[in-house]
Amino acid sequence: MSEIKKFMFVNRKAPYGTIYALESLEVVLITAAFDQDVSLMFLDDGVYQLKKGQQTKGIETKNFSPAYRALEDYDVEKLYVEKESMQARGLTEEDLLVSVTVLSRAEMGALMDEQDVVLSY
Amino acid sequence: MSSIEVGGRSYETDEEGYLLNLSEWNAEVADYIAKTENIDMSDQHWEVVNFLREYFEEYQIAPAVRVLTKSIGKKLGAEKGNSEYLYGLFPYGPGKQACKIAGLPKPTGCV
Amino acid sequence: MLHIVNKSPLTSNTLDSCLSTATGGDILLIEDAVYAATRGNAVEAKLRAATGQFRVHVLLPDLDARGMGDRLIEGVLPVDYAGFVDLVASNKTCQSWL
Numbered sequence: 001m002s003e004i005k006k007f008m009f010v011n012r013k014a015p016y017g018t019i020y021a022l023e024s025l026e027v028v029l030i031t032a033a034f035d036q037d038v039s040l041m042f043l044d045d046g047v048y049q050l051k052k053g054q055q056t057k058g059i060e061t062k063n064f065s066p067a068y069r070a071l072e073d074y075d076v077e078k079l080y081v082e083k084e085s086m087q088a089r090g091l092t093e094e095d096l097l098v099s100v101t102v103l104s105r106a107e108m109g110a111l112m113d114e115q116d117v118v119l120s121y
Numbered sequence: 122m123s124s125i126e127v128g129g130r131s132y133e134t135d136e137e138g139y140l141l142n143l144s145e146w147n148a149e150v151a152d153y154i155a156k157t158e159n160i161d162m163s164d165q166h167w168e169v170v171n172f173l174r175e176y177f178e179e180y181q182i183a184p185a186v187r188v189l190t191k192s193i194g195k196k197l198g199a200e201k202g203n204s205e206y207l208y209g210l211f212p213y214g215p216g217k218q219a220c221k222i223a224g225l226p227k228p229t230g231c232v
Numbered sequence: 233m234l235h236i237v238n239k240s241p242l243t244s245n246t247l248d249s250c251l252s253t254a255t256g257g258d259i260l261l262i263e264d265a266v267y268a269a270t271r272g273n274a275v276e277a278k279l280r281a282a283t284g285q286f287r288v289h290v291l292l293p294d295l296d297a298r299g300m301g302d303r304l305i306e307g308v309l310p311v312d313y314a315g316f317v318d319l320v321a322s323n324k325t326c327q328s329w330l
Contacts, residue, residue: 015298016263016297018264029185044242045240053302054297055299070182088242089270
């Protein structure tokens with residue numbers, strides 16, 4: 001295996017309304033199989049992806065939120081959530097279905113600069 | 122779209138033989154799919170298949186082989202959580218074959 | 233008439249366009265627009281104000297799918313798919329703010 005690269009997935013969309021959140025998650029799971037340094041960033045409406053208690057029976061769509069809890073098994077443990085995005089949506093860490101690191105927007109920007117590969121969703 | 126006939130009932134599958142409707146799965150279908158894969162289901166096979174069903178129930182994904190191996194090791198012991206053991210049971214890949222028998226979709230990232 | 237909004241109020245201006253254009257009647261929030269009707273979000277005050285001028289409805293299956301069923305703003309009326317159909321049928325015209 002060649003050198004390990006830093007991959008960051010930037011998630012900015014709410015789940016279900018568009019396909020971005022699910023697509024991102026699938027690519028994350030694939031990338032994780034290749035032993036790379038993967039981190040996930042959730043900002044703007046992307047923070048809604050991690051909201052607890054999603055019940056999708058009524059819209060006949062697969063509820064993919066339980067898969068975020070499996071990320072740990074895939075050794076994807078760097079999950080960053082942006083503070084102001086959560087606040088603007090009335091969410092706190094207790095509302096999220098996985099444990100995350102909460103960062104400011106400036107810290108998110110700095111983290112983005114450190115990456116080898118940034119994937120935008 | 123394809124289908125298989127088991128016990129007088131028809132089950133829809135994709136072109137590779139994976140069940141389309143997870144909720145239709147039962148032990149009889151599992152046995153049938155296993156036979157098409159040249160696998161004679163033993164208790165050890167069932168242990169892995171049941172593990173996969175539980176994993177899917179909880180996380181809604183079929184785990185990648187690496188994750189499956191690690192998780193089996195955690196739950197059932199190191200002597201089972203290794204490639205030799207799992208490939209011994211499912212020679213064409215525990216992800217691919219065991220998921221098929223368990224009625225799950227092909228693991229994400231498995232080509 | 234009926235106005236339908238389907239975009240998140242925090243990433244799109246369609247809710248604003250709708251609220252500043254519509255003169256009264258029914259507004260239905262579906263898909264990602266349901267976040268507008270949840271307590272604690274940044275447009276909560278705007279939406280509360282709108283409930284005074286319009287009948288504001290939200291599609292409950294979309295709210296539940298997003299794990300937001302327990303934080304619906306008071307005064308917003310939840311509807312199911314049958315209610316959605318009734319709204320469309322009982323209004324002469326319908327504008328979707330895509």
